[in-house]
Amino acid sequence: RARLDSLFREESPRLLSYFRRKTGDHDAANDLMQESFVQIVQVSRFADLANPAAYLQRIARNLLFSQFRGPRKAFERQLVALDDNSDIALPPQQEASIEADQLLLLYEQALDDMAPKTREIFLMSRRDGMTYKQIQTEVSLSMGTVEYHMMRAIAHIDRYLDDHGENAR
The missing domain is CATH 1.10.10.10 (Winged helix-like DNA-binding domain superfamily/Winged helix DNA-binding domain)
Structure with missing residues (x-):
């Protein structure tokens, strides 16, 4: 329990920042950060992990990948044609x-x-x-x-x- 608390204190700000940069969405970033910790707790050999921070980062990367697999198709359906004169910045x-x-x-x-x-x-x-x-x-x-x-x-x-x-x- 103490090891998990320490990991959370040290890594949660870093993970939250990573997810915010990658998703552009504070709520989604928070959800992904929490899900990362849920998944590492579910690892049966958590106590034996030599480098839990690295393992947590791997979980985070996998979650991010999974997060964008489904929304990718939904996003493609949302694309609209822009005229040549449009000057719109890409949303996050x-x-x-x-x-x-x-x-x-x-x-x-x-x-x-x-x-x-x-x-x-x-x-x-x-x-x-x-x-x-x-x-x-x-x-x-x-x-x-x-x-x-x-x-x-x-x-x-x-x-x-x-x-x-x-x-x-």
Whole structure:
């Protein structure tokens, strides 16, 4: 409990600022920050995390990505044609949507660059919402192997985004 309180005091302002920059929406930023902490509390091995702040940042990045997957389509429906004489600045949501599109493209490229089995297991977890136990049963692998593939996938995406995505984050 003390470790979580300390993490919250140290990281919540940073996360809130990160989400505000990326979403342009104070309420959405606050919701995403709170959801990040909810998810880290749900990690069964929270007490054993060597670097909970880094793990929290990974959760935050994943939440941001998930946040923009659905709204991207809704945003595209809201676009209106502008005449050539229009001089309208991009609203923060539109800038965030453009950044989300760039991040989504990088994410898809990182997935394409993964080993097939690692990609399959990662997508079963993140896209299909399957638990590690369900994945283990589906692909007939040990729990350790499923966890190994998930760690490889997350590390690969992290490296790929670090190497290719400075202006998309």
